[in-house]
Amino acid sequence: MIIKNLPIEFEEARPIMRAIEDAGYEAYFVGGSVRDTILGHAIHDVDIATSAYPEEIKKIFNHTVDTGIEHGTVMILDHGEGYETTTFRTESGYQDFRRPDEVTFVRSLKEDLKRRDFTINALAMRENGEVIDLFNGLDDLDNHIIRTVGEAYERFHEDALRMMRAVRFAGQLNFKIEQKTLLGITENASLLEKIAVERIRVELEKLCMGQYVQLGMKPFVTTKLYQYCPEMIPYYDVLSRLSNTSIPELKSDTEVWSFITYAIELNGSDCSHFLKAWKTSNQVISDVLTIHDVINAIMTNKLDEMVIYQAGLERSLVAQKLSVFFEGNVTANVIKEIAAALPIKSKSDLKVDGGQLIKQLGIKPGPLVGKLLVILENQVVRGILTNDEATLIKFATQIAAEEG
Structure with a gap:
């Protein structure tokens, strides 16, 4: 497969790739940017994998920064842009179920791709757009399948966060998790306890902001991943119901946590405790509590000027959007009209x-x-x-x- 019309992000990086190849090494675009280009999605940055070792990269280019040289990553600075290149590598000894204890640089693209999480993320692309697919990732893209590279047990023991990434990709991409991969998540769900809450939170937020939340939320619940997330165990019934329901389009972490906490009927100090367990920011906690106040006012027919004034227009509109799911009957236009009519906007x-x-x-x-x-x-x-x-x-x- 050759991609003829490459996104500008790839085009701008092609001279970097050519310089590496002209020096006698291999260089490929890898990871999510290749996947998303094939799917027709926008990309935001590109990752380059190369057979050149870090010191060899630094000899080719005049301006580099050692951003993660112990793991083979060097940033090449070119015309005001930074391009991260990472040497092909193998990894071993994942005692914390997240990061390798040992990294070994290799010259083999296949060995490098073998350590990646899912087949759809193990695609490589030459600078001319030719896609290298060593693990049937293109077929899985065509069939909307999320499948681990190799044995699911090994991939999840290397990095337990990959289980959350699997359900997140399902919700983002409208993909289904392949049966053996799903079984691997179920059998290893408890490993999620080994992962920092902050990392789990980011994946859950991305899942909830996906277009196909139910496709990710359902395996999040059925594999029991939720049981190894902070404070989630008591809420199986609610989470199960959400996994079978069309929920509002959520566009920010504040909207995600406002919706989740209201759905599981948390208020006040209980809500704060829950959000602190998830290590959300103080600003998110404050915003969520305020949004709850507006939803409560909508649901009890107590919405007035003071509620809108204290919450502000932006948070009030978030509350209105979420309230629709809970069968609130106030429209966004009503919120806007009340806000516009306020004689003052702040003290x-x-x-x-x-x-x-x-x-x-x-x-x-x-x-x-x-x-x-x-x-x-x-x-x-x-x-x-x-x-x-x-x-x-x-x-x-x-x-x-x-x-x-």
């Missing part, structure tokens, strides 16, 4: 600030000032007070007097 839009209150009311700095600003903000947002200085000062004076 900084108030026509008075703490300094003005202290000066005009003759009060001392302290909790009362903050309390007054909160009251004024609330009254303006709800349309009870107009946002002009005289009105706000007058109302604040009355409240301050009542506070004594």
Whole structure:
């Protein structure tokens, strides 16, 4: 198979490939970029594998950076671009079920491709677009099959994260996991406990942001991978239901975790605990809790100006999108109309600030000032007070007097 119209990312890297070949070595594009090009998907970067050893690469090119030289990876800098080249290698001794204890550089493309995870990722391509397929990856692409290179047991013991990658690819690519590979995941699912939570989280997020989530979620559940993920064991019924249901299109990690946590009915501190176990960022936790507030308001018919104001338009629209799955009946246009009609967008839009209150009311700095600003903000947002200085000062004076 020869790909005639190569994406620009490959075209720009061809001089690098030719320079390596002119020096007497082999060079191939490898990995996901080759797979995605054949599938007609966009690619974002290219990986180059070569028979040249790192020191040999550094002799060919004037500008290089040792980005991972112990594993054979050198970045070639050319015309403002960086191209990572990795020497053909074999690996052995995966004591942590993630990284090899020993890497050996070799001159054989086949030996290098044998260590890769799935046949669809073990394709190589010459700079002229000729695809090298040593493990029937092209057939598996045609048949939409995810299959390990060689024995599934060996591949998953080398890197247990590959099991999550398998279900993620299923959800992203609309592929089915081949039976022996699926059995290998089932038999080795417990190895996932050996993998850092952060890495598992990234794969689950990518799965949930795929176009065909059910195709990945179903094996995630049936192989019991979910049992070896943080805090997931109690939620088999919900996860099973989601694996058989068309869920909303999720476009970010915040949307993924907002949806999952609402679906398993987590709120407040329980939700925070769950997300911390998954090692999400504090920003994601804050956003998820806010989005939950808006969904709850939608589901209980308590959506108003203050809810939208406190959440902001972006998070409110996420909440509306997710609420549809839970049979909420508020439209995106309603959210937008409420947001557009808000007299202020934030507290900084108030026509008075703490300094003005202290000066005009003759009060001392302290909790009362903050309390007054909160009251004024609330009254303006709800349309009870107009946002002009005289009105706000007058109302604040009355409240301050009542506070004594």
